[in-house]
Structures are given as structure tokens and as C-alpha cells.
Amino acid sequence: MKAQLKEIPHTPGIYKFFSKNSIIYIGKAKNLKKRVSSYFGDSLKDPKTLKIKLLTDKIETFSTSTEAEALLLEQSLIKENLPRFNILLRDDKTYPYIHFSMSHKFPGISMKRSKHAVSKNFFGPFISMHAVKATIKDIQKIYQVRNCSDSTFSNRSRPCIEHQMNRCSAPCVTKVQALEYALDIELAQSYLSSSGKQTKRLLADQMEKLAHKEDFEQANIIKQRIASLELLQQEQSVNSKISSADFFACTSSHGKTGACILSIRDGKIRGTKTYFFKDDLLGEIDLLLESLIFNYYQNKFSLPEKIIFTMNSNHPELIQEGIILKFQKSVQVSNRLPSGSKSVAKLAILNANQVIENKIKQSEKYDHAMSSLSSQLGLTVSEINIEGIDVSHHSSSHAVAS
Structure with missing residues (x-):
């Protein structure tokens, strides 16, 4: 092993x-030589590091230009190899996406489930089906995009109730031209991949151009859409100071770890996603946060403007650099809570704690409490008997133990 350590750069x-x-x-390192050598020194090791040291019989290293490149390569290799001592997010679930059927002359909008975005026509992932349905409903209110299946579309002979409720422009019976509908689809996709302010600005520019051409009827339709968007933002806003942010909360209890990702878009809570780990991982908080972030975000469209940690990360700037390198998009990563976000952070922490309570049994809580007590008292026996002695007395003195 010493010979291998000498060769590490x-x-x-x-x-x-x-x-x-x-x-x-x-693992990754800013300095491979120092980091790898630290595993095999004489200093005291935690149980996990000690096991790694005792079991390791071969070491391989791969140099990168920067630590951020090492971070991305590390996450990719962990996903591929699933090493037993790494923090693994074994998540085989599919997630809801908003999908546009762009191969159709009049594309429809629908929800599809997938492990990741199959093409650029998938927007997400969203954290819950409710969030997808609510977002599709919002898009229909503003852009009147159809949400029917292609077979239903081809068999319509008159507009459906969605058209009567001003949620669909009824392309099935040519109530709207293909070029006009295509623009609505483009704006709907822009609505999903940008902030509400940007969408409002695009609509305002479109309205001005139509007014300049003296197409006042179409300009009035756009004006109504802007009004719908403003009303929607007022109705659904939970915190006007936070327009786009994901809160990451990690907590530990009873020797387990809970994690929660709470997403806010356009001032409203889109949803939450939780993870449960069978060990206390707060001692490896940076590794845990890196695993959560680079497993959760699949494309740049799913990234918020800010990523906020409710606990202290030692290297938020490294994660920020890794995101830029992977997605070519700058995102602010911070340990500091923005003004007015304390209640949202508390909600994320509450959900992280709740996932632990939901997953563990009462007997596990007692076992962990007894294990902690043994450790505090320096006891090595596996079973502890606690005896209570009832002490009575006749008056203020002369105590008698029974």
C-alpha cells in the first residue's frame, strides 16, 4: 500500500x-496525495473510515484540471458503480414531467412519468403529480393549449367544454390558425423554462407589436393573458421576496438522517421531495449535499435561481462551480437564508424530520437511545438493566430506602 501511495499525484x-x-x-479531492494518504495514517478514524482502510487492497486515481471537474466525475462514477461505502440515492422511481407532443401539427400538453427527461419536449421533473396538474391548468388559463389525446383531437366535430371555459383555443375544429397556435406553444414552453417576469415581458412585447400593426383584436387577447398571469401570480404567491429557489434541509435523529428538497417557483411552493438514510450522515454533510444536488437536477430547465442550504455546507462555492460546469448555467448556492424565508426553511426542516419519524419504529428509537446512553456512560455490555429505587421518609429527615 505504501508503494501505491507514493505514486499518487x-x-x-x-x-x-x-x-x-x-x-x-x-471520492474526490483537491489534492489527491493528501486526501488518500489521510485514510492510511495513524490518527484515530471513525468506524466507516476504519473499515475502508482495513478492506482496501488497491487504489486507483484519476487527475482532473479542477476540483469542480472532480466533483462531477465522482458523482457520475458513484451512480455507475454504486460502491458500498458511498452515500447512495437508490431512487428507481419515475417522476412527473410536462410533455409537449411536438410531432403533432397542433401539439398537446400532458403529464408523463419518466426517470429523466427523454427529450427537450419534457419539462421537469416536478416533485408531485399535483404540481404538474396545477401547472398544466395554469398554462391552459393563459395560453389555451389543448390537453386532450391525439385520438380525441382527431375525432372532435365541435369544441369541448375546455373551449367554453376559455382553457383551449379549439384547434380541433380550426378555431385557431396553426401559426398562431405554434406561438402559443412557444410561449407556454417559455413560461415553464423562465420566470413569470420574463413571460410577462414577452407577452407585453407581443402586445405592443400587434398594437403597432393595428391588430387591436389580437392585442386585446394578449392583454387578457397578461391580466390572467398577474391574477395567477397574486393568487398563488406565498412569498413575493422568493421567486425561484430550492431549499435543502438535512436533519438527523435516532441515528438516522432525513433530507428534504422544497421547491419554490414564481413565489409559490411547487412541492417537496424527501429522502431517508439509515445512518447519521450529518458528519459528511458536504458529500450528502453533493449527492442530493447532482442526482436531483437532470437538466438546466429544472434549476432554480437560488439553492439554499438550511445547514452549513463547507464548500457551497464548489457546488456552484460544478453546476456551471455541468449545466452551463449560473445558480447562486448559499448557506444564508434570504430575507423573509425563515418560515419556508422551517417547513423544509419539518419535512426532513418527519421522514425519519415516518420510517423508523418505536423499538428502533429505544435501541438508539440505549446505545447512546451506553456510549455516554462508557459501558461495553450489550444489555443494560436500569433499576429504580423507591425512597420513602417519615418526615423531613430519617430517609429510608425500601
Whole structure:
């Protein structure tokens, strides 16, 4: 092992620890030589690091230009190899996306479930089906895009109730021209990939152009859409100071860890996603946050303007640099809560705590409490008997133990 350690360079990069030709741990480092050597020094190790040290029989390293590049490579290799000692987000669930059927002359909007975005026509992932349905409803109110299936569309002979409720422009019976409808689809997609302010600005520009051409009828339709968008923002806003942010909360209790991602878009809560881990991982908070972020975000459309940690990360700037490198989009990553966001942060922490309470049994809580008590008292026995002694007395003195 000493011979292998001598060959490790003083560069940023990733390292892989092997045991009997199987990868047991993958990590990243700003200085590979220092980081890898720290595992095999004589200093006291935590139980996990000690196991890695004892089991490792081979080391491989790969140098990168920057630590941010190492971070992205680390996350990619962890997903691919699933080493036993890494923090693994084993999430085989599919997530709801908003999908536009762009192959159709008059594209429709619908919800589809997938592990990741299959094409640029998928927008998301959203955290709940409710969030997708609510967003589709919002889009229909503003842009009147159809949400029927292609078979229903081809068999319509008259407008449906969606048209009567001003939620669809009825392209099925040519109530709208293909070019005009295509523009509505483009604006609807812009609504999903940009902020409400940007969408409002695009609509205002369109209205001005129509008015300049003296097409006042169409300009009035756009004016009504702007009014609908403003009303929607007023109705659904929970915090006007936070337009686009994801709050990451991680808590530990009873030797377990809970994590919650709470998403806010255009001042309204889109939804929450929670994770449960069977170990206390707060001692590895940076590794945990990196795993959560680079597993959760699949494309730049799903990124918020801000990522906020309710606990202290030691290297938020590294995560920020990694996001820019992977998605070519700048996102503010911070440990500091923005003004007026304390109640939202508390909600994220509440959900992180709740996932622990929901997952563990009462017996596990007692087992962890007894284990902690043994550790505090320096006891090594596996079973502890606690005896209570009832002490009575005849008066203010002369105490008698029974």
C-alpha cells in the first residue's frame, strides 16, 4: 500500500478504493496525495473510515484540471458503480414531467412519468403529480393549449367544454390558425423554462407589436393573458421576496438522517421531495449535499435561481462551480437564508424530520437511545438493566430506602 501511495499525484481528481477487485469507495479531492494518504495514517478514524482502510487492497486515481471537474466525475462514477461505502440515492422511481407532443401539427400538453427527461419536449421533473396538474391548468388559463389525446383531437366535430371555459383555443375544429397556435406553444414552453417576469415581458412585447400593426383584436387577447398571469401570480404567491429557489434541509435523529428538497417557483411552493438514510450522515454533510444536488437536477430547465442550504455546507462555492460546469448555467448556492424565508426553511426542516419519524419504529428509537446512553456512560455490555429505587421518609429527615 505504501508503494501505491507514493505514486499518487498532488493534483485535483478522483480516487477509487478496491477490495478483492470490487470498488468499495469513490471520492474526490483537491489534492489527491493528501486526501488518500489521510485514510492510511495513524490518527484515530471513525468506524466507516476504519473499515475502508482495513478492506482496501488497491487504489486507483484519476487527475482532473479542477476540483469542480472532480466533483462531477465522482458523482457520475458513484451512480455507475454504486460502491458500498458511498452515500447512495437508490431512487428507481419515475417522476412527473410536462410533455409537449411536438410531432403533432397542433401539439398537446400532458403529464408523463419518466426517470429523466427523454427529450427537450419534457419539462421537469416536478416533485408531485399535483404540481404538474396545477401547472398544466395554469398554462391552459393563459395560453389555451389543448390537453386532450391525439385520438380525441382527431375525432372532435365541435369544441369541448375546455373551449367554453376559455382553457383551449379549439384547434380541433380550426378555431385557431396553426401559426398562431405554434406561438402559443412557444410561449407556454417559455413560461415553464423562465420566470413569470420574463413571460410577462414577452407577452407585453407581443402586445405592443400587434398594437403597432393595428391588430387591436389580437392585442386585446394578449392583454387578457397578461391580466390572467398577474391574477395567477397574486393568487398563488406565498412569498413575493422568493421567486425561484430550492431549499435543502438535512436533519438527523435516532441515528438516522432525513433530507428534504422544497421547491419554490414564481413565489409559490411547487412541492417537496424527501429522502431517508439509515445512518447519521450529518458528519459528511458536504458529500450528502453533493449527492442530493447532482442526482436531483437532470437538466438546466429544472434549476432554480437560488439553492439554499438550511445547514452549513463547507464548500457551497464548489457546488456552484460544478453546476456551471455541468449545466452551463449560473445558480447562486448559499448557506444564508434570504430575507423573509425563515418560515419556508422551517417547513423544509419539518419535512426532513418527519421522514425519519415516518420510517423508523418505536423499538428502533429505544435501541438508539440505549446505545447512546451506553456510549455516554462508557459501558461495553450489550444489555443494560436500569433499576429504580423507591425512597420513602417519615418526615423531613430519617430517609429510608425500601
